[in-house]
Amino acid sequence: AIKHRLWPEIDRITLEQLHYARLEVGTGSWQLFAEDGDMRMYRREEEADGLVVDPLKACHVVKGVTGHEVCKIFFSPEYRSGWEATLEDMTVVENISNDTLVFLQTHKRIWPASQRDALFWSHIRKVPDEQDVEAQDLWIVCNQSTEHPEYPANTGKCVRIYLTVCLVCQTLVNPPKENEEINREDITCKITYCSVVNPGGWAPAAVLRAVYKREYPKFLKRFTNFCIDQCKDKPIEF
Numbered sequence: 001a002i003k004h005r006l007w008p009e010i011d012r013i014t015l016e017q018l019h020y021a022r023l024e025v026g027t028g029s030w031q032l033f034a035e036d037g038d039m040r041m042y043r044r045e046e047e048a049d050g051l052v053v054d055p056l057k058a059c060h061v062v063k064g065v066t067g068h069e070v071c072k073i074f075f076s077p078e079y080r081s082g083w084e085a086t087l088e089d090m091t092v093v094e095n096i097s098n099d100t101l102v103f104l105q106t107h108k109r110i111w112p113a114s115q116r117d118a119l120f121w122s123h124i125r126k127v128p129d130e131q132d133v134e135a136q137d138l139w140i141v142c143n144q145s146t147e148h149p150e151y152p153a154n155t156g157k158c159v160r161i162y163l164t165v166c167l168v169c170q171t172l173v174n175p176p177k178e179n180e181e182i183n184r185e186d187i188t189c190k191i192t193y194c195s196v197v198n199p200g201g202w203a204p205a206a207v208l209r210a211v212y213k214r215e216y217p218k219f220l221k222r223f224t225n226f227c228i229d230q231c232k233d234k235p236i237e238f
């Protein structure tokens, strides 16, 4: 199949993000800022030309769903309004392939920051885990801000944010007894969520940090609960 003009960038950034997500939080100056059950959220305080661009890394363990199921829900437009609470509007502006879409999203205004929108490609991929033959394959979704001639930045009411996000999931299967079916009690999904968001226009550092501190734990908890709910009555998709 002919590859899209963005393909080299999509491939490079997806593999870079996979590598970055797999780095242990022991390395580098990660600061634990939220904990909820098995969820641990870390951030690094970083600024780029006076703007807060704190990298975030969240690690979570969710029972009863596979990495394929979680990544598919995160990637697919039809589920997004079910878990993305801050979404005001979402459009798929380009259908590059069955595993790569371009989204335009406007998020609800978070006082006192002005309203934001994001234009990004989103790519889902299964990654063979050559190291650990025991574990199932890894699944990754990578979201990366991009340009589009029909959707220039900062022409309407919204400030355009620039994001690089990845969701990396690994399925762990607890082998059932002899010749018994694997059921949802036997599967666990190890989730790593990484994001670096440049808020675009200026917003006070204290305001942004408060928004992220409040919104990210809510977002990941809501998203993973949505996945459990969506999958519980369906056949397991590895």
Ligand SMILES: CCCc1ccc(-c2ccc(S(=O)(=O)CCO)cc2)cc1[C@H]1C[C@H]1c1ccccn1
Binding pocket: 084, 086, 105, 107, 108, 110, 113, 116, 118, 143, 161, 163, 165, 195, 197, 199, 203, 208, 211, 212, 215, 216, 219
């Ligand atoms: C001032 C900038 C605020 C701000 C920046 C960024 C984002 C944001 C966009 C996309 C993604 S995602 O992971 O790609 C899932 C697809 O929607 C996550 C977060 C949201 C807000 C706003 C709405 C607040 C928020 C912050 C953190 C998590 C969720 N919502």
